[in-house]
Amino acid sequence: MNKTNTRNFAIIAHVDHGKSTLADRLLEKTETVSQEKMQEQFLDQNPISRERGITIKLAPVRMNYRKNSEEYILNLIDTPGHVDFSYEVSRTLAACEGAILLVDATQGVQAQTVAHYHSAVRENLFIVPAINKIDLPEARTEEVEKQLLEMFSIEKADIIYISAKTGQNVDKLLDAVIDRIPPPEGSLESPFKALIFDAFYDEHRGVIVYTRIFDGSLKKGERIGLTQSKNSSIASEVGYFTPFLKEESEISAGDIGYIVTGIKDIRLASVGDTIHKSGERVSAMPGYSQPKPMVFFGMYPRNTHDLQKLKESLHKISLNDTSISFIEERSSFLGSGFRVGFLGLLHAEIVKERIERESNLDILLTMPHVLYEEGDSGIKEPYIELTIYSPKDYVGAIINLCETKKGNMLNLSYYQNSAILKYELPYTMLVRGLSSDLKSISSGYATIDYELAGFRQADLVDLRILINGVDIDVLSEKVYRDEAMFLAREKTKKLKEALPKKQFRQIIQAAISGNIVAREEVPGQD
Template structure:
């Protein structure tokens, strides 16, 4: 298949994994029957042949209706009742229900009757935001096909393109589906034209559905059975399965979600990791329906969970291959680990909570392997962690999940990105912690900051505001094109630090909510990066240090000192707040001393008595300032960093 390039940004994504199997399979004539719900999925799945298994995912841009479409499919397959009133069933996390977005891929196995035969459908609902693209990558590894869902009112957006190329690179069968056709603002003809222009998809193969009303959803399920191929596997071979997800259960330890490539997995079997050679005993296997349902066996081609007596979360490596003890199989390639784009330091609000908080962070990192965790310390805030995330939304969701699922809150410092420093001796190192960044320019030869190649998709009437936004963020335009007469595509080279500093919110604001973006790493570029430190009465506060571009140092320093001044209570002596860059004080604020009225008891008399009392007060405050230390409550740091 010859694919017209939407942008050279994505060309590299289609150069790997292309096999002889066609990307699309022409639909056969449908003779569908009404779905018959099956209560016992474990018993039914055991008798379904491999040729009747379909593993597929739903991919799209954020807010295009993936979770709502999943609800309609679960209703038609009898997993949930339509009268139950449940919505977004596969969005199990509190943060997903509250924010209305999917942040964690979820699996559901279903039984569906088609042409008087039972089929096992394994659905994976994936996130649509760029910060959770690793979830999409892991999910597609367990599939033979996917639904490319596009909002008929908005058309193709940035993450639509990115997810398409992820599926195309894995040679998956892609079924284009237009959603929300029931809305009066839907423009299906324009969106179909975009599919032909951008992806060279045949508009005749696209399905038009409404996930809200359920229109044409039964036909979509039939198309999945017709077009998505069954898994290619050997039921009689030795067990071979790959770990695609994991989570922690307080009573059972680490639970894994596996795809059975060959053979079968039964409870009581002794298995081992091909990569680490650690051995485990399988206590239980089953299906996600969408909650766990225990089964006797997982057969080749199926996707299910396994409880295998694994207690250490570090042993669950996504992409790891497992087989039975005494057998030898070839390990699968595994998953490429994405490098964090933004880092923060995190500290417990109460130091006695450190141990329990550490366990909670490890368990969340088990469920989201794109999180980077290492121990760290601060002279001001004590023992904590250095955490890395794929974006600012990823960080925000992590903090929400930590609070919702484990009842913990942490104090986080200002986000930073990793910088590459070339020292005077020619050696290079990566620095993401402001405390490790050199204070003086003479200590290093060059600093390079990470860059991002950003693709922005938005209505063409917002070209001016979007270009102004990118230019204000030190961006360099790379390309400008049009998806159609109404939608524009801009490519900009932006510093990663500016991209992570609320850029997406600013884009939504200047495009009235119609803009979307997708980005990828674009290497490093030399830049004038400096360290900004803060001092209280001459003592440095390492928790407030930050790394930023020289052009914004003075503005940031003044604003931060004014905010810090409003938070620190007045002392009995004058307190100096200073901002320092390259060993030079560039800004200062002063907290005046709290002064007692020592002359209140003097009623008349010689004025020299009052002067003597005032002189003694001044000398006392001078001694206090010389020998006293400013004690800053941890709540001050919490308020300062949270409002930052």
């Protein structure tokens, strides 16, 4: 089939705006999945993702669609909406020519809507704006339409009004994808060149890479090389996503497909690497910045005999989630365990739940910590550029909150009844619950997006907790000097309330830089 009838596109949106439901309708409309086999969130094969109602992993699918008696191939990549998984969106956009920008008619433009729109524009993608959930009684369609017109370079005539739930106007959206998003460019005659935008490890077949082919073609059995890792292997299988893997004899320029590489270490086939045929020279694709773990927890098995089982479980997960890092550590209080790095708090929750389910383990997570840089000039902490989207009625409360969180306002702008606030502040504040604090003071309306803004000098001291003179390392942390005394008293008071009585007296102490500054006591049982 001529590649002029191929469209590669993504669905981008804020969390809960209906991406997965729209993907379901597209699968139905194109008859990719029969109604008998259809289930909600069809592309979300992860059971935790289904239960939480959120997409946590990008999912590609190839659909066939007829328009005006012509057959088209539509390659869709569904994307996550939560800020912890924004890197998945950036990887997806590099594999596409266009994107459906989906906005909930009841909620309007949110923080991730803005972030994903600008990411798509940076990739020079063609945008198809769609307002979803127009069937709901609480839909504010006209108001949301005005938001799109004011905030983005969007024309009113370009907006498609849909209900992903009922299927209303979804056929018009498919037609718009075909009419507005250009076909992929590339030359079949040029040497084979493809970009890895995702990968997973199969214990029987090795690393299977998800790839966008930009030039040339590749057949099963041909030898391939990787530009960054310099590794080579044989493509033991190639094919497309239906959404399950479907083997084909060949994949070629313009396609989104997969390659079974046989490579046994996923780190040798990293996302963002360029694939070529062995013996052929091609220029490397720009690739991606690799996601870095930002939040670190101590992870310990409740049963010390499960340590090896926990290590195996972490290793298994890291094979398909290279954003996780872990090293062994020992706590004088909890024994042996691991220091595990995650992209954010939700990422940590999901991994913990996966380990407990898949390995039948009962595990403990210690307090979260951020990654500090320590050098001759002192300690530096990570900062983020935070974007807050909220109804304008809550701006005053949000400003007050951000000031207490050591925030520095960068910008404040208004659109109709909404406001966008930009702050630079320590990443630690997110770990301490800034997101839930914002939800609380805004009646649940405020949403956030953020990106790392580098490291800044921090005035930190060590706050250590002792019980009967024994240092409880899992409760110790670095804190800001100006908050240290308050946090020391708070911690000792909370521990007094939480610790069960024993036959002996328990003395709780907090020490700052080695000096005892707070003390509480749990009396022994009579």
